[in-house]
């Protein structure tokens with residue numbers, strides 16, 4: 001079993017490096033021996049773009065992933081920015097959308113989750129609501145508007161207040177707008193620490209969400225990083241073989257540093 005994992009492409013977001021990700025998929029298609037490919041959440045960004053629009057725009061990516069499925073198993077685990085995929089009924093997307101995933105080979109166990117589970121700011125009903133906001137408000141509220149609005153919070157608050165009447169929700173949404181890649185390092189550390197303390201003996205835990213790729217010293221906790229150019233280190237992916245994780249920058253070699261976590 002050779003597993004390749006990538007997360008947080010945020011397709012539909014202006015800083016998503018879709019071009020690089022397509023090249024990565026092309027390369028993966030030519031590789032022999034990879035048995036499983038895991039898309040670990042926030043693949044499309046439904047907080048910034050309506051669900052159907054973002055998938056349509058990402059058709060070039062979907063075609064490649066569909067081609068990969070002829071060579072290997074493909075798994076799609078939902079993140080907070082694409083949480084809504086779990087609600088899609090009778091869809092025609094070439095995936096089974098999962099909340100989390102476990103893979104086992106002999107004595108090697110791998111547990112995959114996006115990582116919002118370790119983020120106290122993320123709550124499922126809100127993740128779903130934020131995904132749906134874009135779909136429900138489609139037309140008047142596209143990705144360009146999102147970029148402007150995240151710079152000018154007052155506009156977004158106005159927009160959200162027209163949808164979420166409850167003040168409590170609005171306040172939580174305000175906190176949620178500080179998405180992981182924009183948060184300060186100390187709050188990121190909390191998410192990562194929680195992930196590390198949640199690793200179970202005898203398994204490798206693989207998560208994304210924070211856009212900070214790393215492998216810990218014990219090599220049992222791995223963060224897949226992201227494919228957004230506003231993350232200092234991006235276009236990263238993880239390779240798992242015989243219980244050992246390896247972290248790579250696409251087109252940039254392997255990250256061999258191990259951090260204490």
Ligand SMILES: [Mn+2]
Nearest residue numbers: 042079080209
């Ligand atoms: Mn996320």
